[in-house]
Amino acid sequence: MKRLTYPLRAGAALAAVLLTQLMAVVAAAQQSGQVPGQALGNASDADLWRAIRQGAGNLIQAEGSTWRALHNGPLSTYGIWIMAGMVFLLALFFLLRGRIKIEHGWAGRTIERFSFIERIGHWLTAGSFVILAVTGLNILYGKYFLLPVIGKEAFSVITAAGKFAHNWIAFAFMAGLVMIFLMWVLHNIPNRHDIKWILQAGGLFSKGVHPPAKKFNAGQKIVFWVTILGGLSLSLSGWTLLDPFTTSMFADTFALLNKIGFALPTDLTPMQEQQYAQLWHAAVSLVMIAIILAHIYIGSLGMEGAFDAMGSGQVDLNWAKEHHSLWVDEVQEKEQHSGRTAPAE
Ligand code: HEM
CATH class of the missing domain: 1.10.287 (Helix Hairpins)
Incomplete structure (x- = not known):
């Protein structure tokens, strides 16, 4: 039908x-x-x-209807399912596992986990992402959920301000991405410990299991690469939306993909470029929001002692030993080394 x-x-x-x-x-x-x-x-x-x-090539184009149908149909619907699904899973995880405790109790001694500049980079990325997510979700869903509650006038003011914020805060997000990429990329290169961590699911589902990890474990590496690659993709497609009809990004990408066996259209009109950019931008952000929800949960409510890493930058030594034993060894070795060499200088 x-x-x-x-x-x-x-x-x-x-x-x-x-x-x-x-x-x-x-x-x-x-x-x-x-x-x-x-x-x-x-x-x-x-x-x-x-x-x-x-x-009138940009006005008279049947693809506009296809775009609209995808935008208002599957994109919006699946987006809700993905985000609601994640909230449901996190609630279930909380009910079954509770807050993950520091098993050996608080040591009372701390170790520096992230420097001031690392925390600035994190909060610049995180703060801007949250604002972009909220204002972006309003663009996609506001007319269904917010408009009926607050009315047309308030909705138009909020949405216009939100769109303005969305356009400009995107640059703060990009700056944050560059910072965390430069500071953390070397720590996020996969290594052999990641396999063990994944096989044991990071010990998330079983008490007393603490697979060894360096500065970042496999789960965090996934969050890092989702942030960097997803963020880059959002930045590029967002740029196309901000500065319309100036790129042939999707036609070029499709041409590349066709070389490895795909059969995608490459003669896109400027308007189709915009339509692909919009759909891609929204789809990537919805998936990213769902994944980041899990990150926010585990970095705050879900795990005792975790928030301090990005709060004060100092974490409890027992927390550090349980979740990043190899990193603690490295830091302590460096400290001992500098302690030994210091008097000689
Ligand atoms: C808004 C609430 C957020 C909280 C409470 C939070 C908390 C944290 C904490 C505690 C850590 C350090 C974990 C550790 O010491 O091992 C961390 C790391 C990190 N955060 Fe966040 N974060 C938030 C939002 C975000 C957002 C929105 C992004 C990206 C868009 C993000 C990206 C990262 C990345 C890439 C790392 C390093 C890898 C990792 O630990 O997973 N964070 N966060």
Whole structure:
């Protein structure tokens, strides 16, 4: 049933736009006392039609209906399912596992986990991401959830301000991404310990299991690469939306993918570029929001002692030994080393 209605709706929209265009041309011609064929000076009817087709190529395009159907249909629906699914899983995990405790209790001694500049980088990325997520979700879902509650006037003020914030805070997010990439990339290169960590699911589901890890464990490496690669992709597609009709990013990417066996369209119109950019931008951000929800949970409510790492930068020694034993060894070795060499200097 739906299959029939889309082409019909697309056809009706196309006919309507074409008719409006024609009427506009006729009206303009009548105003200037010319008949349609003379509206372009000495141009023929064929020239006129060609001009309409070319000039209105971004208006008269059936892909607009496909984009709209995807945007208001599967994209919005799956987005809700992905985010709600994650909230449900986290709630279930909390109910079954509770807050993960420091098993050996608080040591009362701390070790520096993140320097001031590392925390600035984290909170710049995190703070801007949260604002981008909230304002972005409002663009996608606000009309369904917020508008009926607060009314048109308040909604339009909030949404206009939110869109403005979204456009500009994107730059803070990009700056944060660059900072954390430069500071942490070397610590996030996969190593053999990650395999053991993954096989034991990080000990998240079983008490007393603490697979060894360096500065970042495998789960954190996943969060890091999701943030960096997802963030880069959001930045590029967001840039296309911010500065429209200036790139052929998707046509170029499709051409590359076609070289490895895909069969994607490469003759995209500028408007189709925008449509792909919008759908991609929204889809990547929805998946990223769901993953980051899990990160926020485990970095705050879900694990005793974890927040301090990004709060004061100092974590309890027992927490550190349980979750990052190899990193503690490295830090203590360095300290001993500098302690031994210091008097000699
Ligand atoms: C808003 C609430 C957030 C809280 C409470 C939070 C908390 C934390 C904590 C405690 C750590 C250090 C974990 C450790 O010491 O091992 C951390 C690390 C990190 N955070 Fe966040 N974070 C938040 C938001 C975000 C957001 C929105 C992003 C990205 C968009 C992000 C990206 C990262 C990355 C890449 C790391 C390093 C890898 C990792 O530990 O997973 N954080 N966060």
